[in-house]
Amino acid sequence: MASEAASDNSQVNTTEKRVLLGATLFIGASLGLIAYATWGLGINVPTCVSASKGFEQASVTKHEEKNYEVHFVAKMWAFEPSRVRVPTGSTLDVYVMSKDVEHGFQILGTNVNLMVVPGAIVNGRVHFAKPGIYSIVCHEYCGAAHHNMNATVEVSDQATDISVDGLPARGASGGKILEDKGCLACHSLDGSAGVGPTFKGMWGKSVELTDGSTHILDADFVRDLILHPSKDVVKGYEPVMPELPLSDEEIRQIEEYLKDLK
Numbered sequence: 001m002a003s004e005a006a007s008d009n010s011q012v013n014t015t016e017k018r019v020l021l022g023a024t025l026f027i028g029a030s031l032g033l034i035a036y037a038t039w040g041l042g043i044n045v046p047t048c049v050s051a052s053k054g055f056e057q058a059s060v061t062k063h064e065e066k067n068y069e070v071h072f073v074a075k076m077w078a079f080e081p082s083r084v085r086v087p088t089g090s091t092l093d094v095y096v097m098s099k100d101v102e103h104g105f106q107i108l109g110t111n112v113n114l115m116v117v118p119g120a121i122v123n124g125r126v127h128f129a130k131p132g133i134y135s136i137v138c139h140e141y142c143g144a145a146h147h148n149m150n151a152t153v154e155v156s157d158q159a160t161d162i163s164v165d166g167l168p169a170r171g172a173s174g175g176k177i178l179e180d181k182g183c184l185a186c187h188s189l190d191g192s193a194g195v196g197p198t199f200k201g202m203w204g205k206s207v208e209l210t211d212g213s214t215h216i217l218d219a220d221f222v223r224d225l226i227l228h229p230s231k232d233v234v235k236g237y238e239p240v241m242p243e244l245p246l247s248d249e250e251i252r253q254i255e256e257y258l259k260d261l262k
């Protein structure tokens with residue numbers, strides 16, 4: 001009896017050891033694969049960036065030789081910038097925000113694959129060792145023209161520095177132009193009264209002029225108001241607005257800004 005129990009025991013011990021060895025090998029292999037994915041393939045989990053890194057405008061910053069930070073804006077149905085050209089061997093730190101709904105952001109053939117949720121900024125890093133044209137696609141259904149929402153990264157041996165297409169006019173957003181040209185001296189952005197009508201919530205509204213005519217504030221009419229301030233005077237206000245030398249592009253930027261000023 002006693003010897004039978006002892007042999008049972010050693011049987012159990014051998015089986016236990018095998019199971020333990022198997023489990024240890026399995027865990028080791030799993031950790032090894034995770035390590036390989038992280039360092040070998042460069043896969044990293046997309047991170048959500050704190051609001052302190054927030055931005056409202058697409059932009060490009062050069063950190064050092066061939067290391068660039070690109071801020072993408074995703075909106076129905078385009079990315080800003082729409083085209084990025086960089087030298088072969090560049091590393092891009094990519095940040096993406098959405099102006100409206102949820103979008104996707106995948107740079108095909110790379111490890112960057114992000115979900116762009118409104119109110120958050122997501123970030124990824126990609127190294128381009130080989131020249132080529134890499135498509136950026138939105139892979140989250142976001143409405144009627146979702147399938148047209150894309151951009152490209154061109155990696156070439158000819159490029160010596162980063163260049164981009166599809167950024168808003170250089171250095172001047174609509175809000176900045178309004179400030180620089182002194183418009184905000186008379187027009188408020190928060191709905192408060194001033195020498196002229198407030199800009200807040202004006203877009204798409206109907207407005208009556210001193211000559212009795214009524215107009216919808218759309219792109220054409222806002223342009224008219226800016227270019228002919230003495231002709232188009234909003235009812236209840238004095239005809240004191242000066243003529244401003246604004247370029248077409250500046251007017252377009254202002255209109256973009258006013259559209260969003262709800």
Ligand code: CUA
Pocket residue numbers: 075076077102103104138139140141142143146147149
């Ligand atoms: Cu944006 Cu689909």
